[in-house]
Amino acid sequence: MNDARTGGPGRPVPAHDSLRDQVAKALRAALMAGELRPGTVYSAPALAAEYGVSATPVREAMLDLAREGLVETVRNKGFRVTEATERDLDDFTEVRALIEVPTVGRIAREADPGRLEELRPVAEETAAAARAGDLAAFLDADHRFHLGLLALAGNPRLVDTVADLRRRSRLHGLGGFGGTRVLVESAREHGELLDLILAGDADAAEACTRRHLARVRSLWAARRHPERTPAG
Incomplete structure (x- = not known):
């Protein structure tokens, strides 16, 4: 993340976590707050720019969230936020x-x-x-x-x-x-x-x-x- 170790605006994350884990926690917080909307596709580069990191840890974090059922991959586009029915x-x-x-x-x-x-x-x-x-x-x-x-x-x-x-x-x-x-x-x-x-x-x-x-x-x-x- 950036030097302030924030997961997006105003979201502190533990400095001892790996960058991948930091991003995953920040993304979960954004999901919880409704900042990432169900049905919307988000690209790794766009999220990386928002969080001040490279695209690689964002892709890795999103794959973690995909395994948890919170997002799904969209070929050549990024990740779509899922919502439970x-x-x-x-x-x-x-x-x-x-x-x-x-x-x-x-x-x-x-x-x-x-x-x-x-x-x-x-x-x-x-x-x-x-x-x-x-x-x-x-x-x-x-x-x-x-x-x-x-x-x-x-x-x-x-x-x-x-x-x-x-x-x-x-x-x-x-x-x-x-x-x-x-x-x-x-x-x-x-x-x-x-x-x-x-x-x-x-x-x-x-x-x-x-x-x-x-x-x-x-x-x-x-x-x-x-x-x-x-x-x-």
Whole structure:
């Protein structure tokens, strides 16, 4: 990237990452903010000029995003930003529920309370970001909370699977929803879920997880159909 190590205007990226990783992170952030639009084809040279790098790391980063299903290659032109269909989002939510609901129940029955409490600051960080309307910080903390919680089940492949589902369903164009009541309510449920798990109430924790996933799905419905924005 440039000397300031920014991923596009105002987007800091870790200096210790490879240039390819820096660009990939910057592009994911642009997707999340809606700066890269679904259906639009972007060339590597044009993006390279915007980010102040050569075209090679941009092509490499875009190939990484293509493997994640976030873009697709367009021969002799560049990369087209993909967008999950309503059916895709329903399917992602269903698979997440099949994995996460029983896993949360098992964690409530078996996990060490001390390790669970380590997630409390992350839950509070998510809530603070939601109140501030900082979507990037919200999604980062939300990601760390959920995957950190699932990691307590001791199955890294399960965590990787959920991470992939989240990546495919959560990034594109959510920037218009920072600070809305639905984000604040979603963040509040993190603390509620943590309390239920610590209390050992597996049934209630599973029910909370189902509601939480349904809220995430409603956030997507609101993005696509603003007239359906949930009251929170």
